[in-house]
Amino acid sequence: MGIFSFLKKKDKAAASQPAADPVSSAETVSSPDPEVPGDQIATSEPLDTRLKKSRNRFAGGLLDFLGGRTKVDEELLDDLEAQLIMSDIGVATADRIIAAVRQSARNSKEPDLQKILRQQLIEILQPCEQSLQIPEMSTPFVLLIVGVNGAGKTTTIGKIARQLQNGDKSVLLAAGDTFRAAAVEQLQTWGQRNNIPVVAQGTGADSASVIFDAVQSAKAKGVEVVIADTAGRLHTQAGLMDELAKVARVIKKFDDTAPHETLLVLDGTTGQNGLNQAREFSAKVNVTGLVVTKLDGSAKGGMLFTLADELKLPIRFIGVGEGIYDLRVFEAGDFVDALLGDTSPDGSIHSG
């Protein structure tokens, strides 16, 4: 079987066997399953349609501002920096973008500010464009999902599980959110409807032991991937934050290379707060990748640039809706294009 890759758009275009391609088969589904939560709003819309609201917030102001400005001087760059900061890009990152834009404009005889800006934005994100790979292993690949309350953890688990399932990977879910009464039920219901086993104990059970049991059970059944849900928590909840570190420690007793991926789920509408969350969670567990959700909503999108610039962590996926297929492998160029709008041959950008 080899390595399982969550496919990017360009990989999808190259794939000759659509049936073996989890993402494209997901996106071409035309008849949603009414029994599956989220399937009612399954979508095959392109990314720029899903990010329309974010684009209006991010680029709307930027494009109005850039329209008709031809001279690149310090006043313009100051104004541009202010616009970037208003789009949720942190000050330090905005500074770096402006320095790069200034340099690039100086090196060009007839600087095209929009093109230069687009290029700089892509350069910041590019190193974080690293899709999640699941290698062939003798023990289950353990994917631990962490984040604050309501960030979109459980929804993201459903979306990832569906992509794996469509790619013929066997999956088992661990109901590690033992804190909130409805959480175990939410995951169990979803698992039943999708034929994905869920290992759970009651509310109040020890999260680490639920996840440990799940990994053991997956090993016994030959299941390839375990996705472990955890309770939402704030960095100020010391007990819950310590519990996360314990979860990671306990899993290691079974397999000292696990968890193989710890995904931090961040709500894209929380702006700069995402950076603090990433730092706080990274202090407790070894965060190996990010998922930024809700980019279809009121997010401005600038948060990703700050995350990329400050943390250099892989951004594995972006969440672009509540539907089961609304999870995209992160691609820097695609994201920037969707955020800025189409660039026409004359270099001008249209926001839709």
Ligand SMILES: Nc1nc2c(ncn2[C@@H]2O[C@H](COP(=O)(O)OP(=O)(O)OP(=O)(O)O)[C@@H](O)[C@H]2O)c(=O)[nH]1
């Ligand atoms: N619009 C939109 N909504 C999303 C996205 N991802 C998740 N949501 C919604 O966000 C809400 C919270 O999602 P959950 O998956 O329950 O979040 P959670 O992190 O598991 O929450 P807790 O378990 O309470 O900590 C739900 O209403 C989801 O439908 C997304 O990409 N776009």
Ligand SMILES: [Mg+2]
């Ligand atoms: Mg949850």
